[in-house]
Amino acid sequence: MSRSAPRELIPVTLLTGFLGSGKTTLLNHLVRQPEMADAMVIINEFGETPLDHMLVAHSTENVVMEMSSGCLCCTIRGDLATTLDDIAWRFSRNGLRQFRRVIIETTGLADPAPILHTLMTHPRVANRYRLDGVVATLDLAAGAHTLMHHVEAVKQVAMADCLLLTKADLVTDEQRTALKQKLDSINPAAQRWDIHHGELAASNVLDLGLFSTTGKAPDVARWLKEEAYASQASHSHHDHDHDHDHSDVNRHDDHIRAFCFVVDDPIPEGVLEDWLEVLMSFVGSNILRVKGILNIAGREQPLVVHGVQHIFYPPVTLPRWPDEDRRSRLVFITQDVDRKLIEDTFHAFHHVLPQVHKLET
Numbered sequence: 001m002s003r004s005a006p007r008e009l010i011p012v013t014l015l016t017g018f019l020g021s022g023k024t025t026l027l028n029h030l031v032r033q034p035e036m037a038d039a040m041v042i043i044n045e046f047g048e049t050p051l052d053h054m055l056v057a058h059s060t061e062n063v064v065m066e067m068s069s070g071c072l073c074c075t076i077r078g079d080l081a082t083t084l085d086d087i088a089w090r091f092s093r094n095g096l097r098q099f100r101r102v103i104i105e106t107t108g109l110a111d112p113a114p115i116l117h118t119l120m121t122h123p124r125v126a127n128r129y130r131l132d133g134v135v136a137t138l139d140l141a142a143g144a145h146t147l148m149h150h151v152e153a154v155k156q157v158a159m160a161d162c163l164l165l166t167k168a169d170l171v172t173d174e175q176r177t178a179l180k181q182k183l184d185s186i187n188p189a190a191q192r193w194d195i196h197h198g199e200l201a202a203s204n205v206l207d208l209g210l211f212s213t214t215g216k217a218p219d220v221a222r223w224l225k226e227e228a229y230a231s232q233a234s235h236s237h238h239d240h241d242h243d244h245d246h247s248d249v250n251r252h253d254d255h256i257r258a259f260c261f262v263v264d265d266p267i268p269e270g271v272l273e274d275w276l277e278v279l280m281s282f283v284g285s286n287i288l289r290v291k292g293i294l295n296i297a298g299r300e301q302p303l304v305v306h307g308v309q310h311i312f313y314p315p316v317t318l319p320r321w322p323d324e325d326r327r328s329r330l331v332f333i334t335q336d337v338d339r340k341l342i343e344d345t346f347h348a349f350h351h352v353l354p355q356v357h358k359l360e361t
């Protein structure tokens with residue numbers, strides 16, 4: 001069920017964010033920094049004029065670029081796979097690859113999920129690359145309106161490991177606080193940075209995954225950040241019961257739930273597999289992101305899992321538990337799936353399945 005830690009895979013950062021939210025402005029700053037000297041940047045421009053490409057291309061000499069001519073999230077997933085496959089040998093000298101990480105900038109309207117699926121499942125991609133993190137820009141001034149009217153923007157924010165709140169110079173403290181409260185219910189655990197005109201240290205958006213390029217031990221607490229979901233749970237329920245304007249069907253962000261599901265006792269492996277399989281087959285497309293550390297019955301070491309919608313990375317066995325806490329913890333960000341459904345289906349499997357197995361043997 002598991003494989004060794006994928007340290008040797010090339011880390012990929014997905015830079016997403018709604019139209020005009022500041023992705024290119026940010027990228028122009030990032031590519032000048034030494035941490036990005038060995039990065040390959042893939043820019044996806046949708047339309048005739050590759051403007052973003054020109055902007056970044058004029059700003060630096062140490063970044064190599066590939067252009068794609070369709071929208072990454074729908075028509076050209078195959079092209080992304082081909083590009084990622086090609087660059088590994090096209091940008092090699094004397095058998096040595098000339099880059100050690102990849103940054104993919106999506107179009108403003110991209111749904112990150114299909115792009116992540118390509119990274120996770122395409123045979124020629126998944127065995128060479130791994131997702132390092134999803135970075136999403138959100139315009140502080142226009143963000144509230146964008147989240148209310150564009151489901152793509154909500155998904156970008158919900159799936160992010162790191163949120164960059166741009167155009168901080170254009171908002172009042174009240175506007176900033178209101179948007180941050182909204183983000184608390186959509187994605188409470190993502191790291192957040194306010195940025196002005198794209199200025200940010202590259203180190204803030206690199207090495208966001210569980211496995212770093214520097215060989216450091218996995219920092220599960222930083223990766224999972226379960227406490228952010230715990231404090232959020234009661235808050236979002238309160239919102240749901242009393243504060244929503246139910247007449248406004250365009251409020252996409254109200255459909256997003258973020259919570260942590262905890263199981264005290266070790267989980268039988270069969271229960272876990274069957275539960276996840278059934279859960280994913282019924283509501284997989286509504287599970288935007290799930291990450292977890294699991295205590296599997298009969299195993300000393302913890303298993304970490306990471307999924308986007310119905311697709312999971314192969315689980316990885318960690319050498320040891322990060323601390324004394326041996327409970328299984330799964331954090332979910334879902335769309336129109338509430339915590340109760342997750343809990344009820346788990347408990348149904350947990351109570352029924354062992355008896356079925358007993359009857360079968």
Ligand SMILES: Nc1nc2c(ncn2[C@@H]2O[C@H](COP(=O)(O)OP(=O)(O)OP(=O)(O)O)[C@@H](O)[C@H]2O)c(=O)[nH]1
Pocket residue numbers: 017018019020021022023024025026052107108137166167168169170195196197198
């Ligand atoms: N005032 C202000 N303007 C900004 C800031 N960051 C970006 N902008 C401006 O916002 C506009 C859009 O920025 P881009 O970086 O092109 O945004 P983008 O996300 O790449 O846009 P698309 O490629 O169209 O999706 C540009 O005119 C930027 O100069 C900021 O912090 N403050």
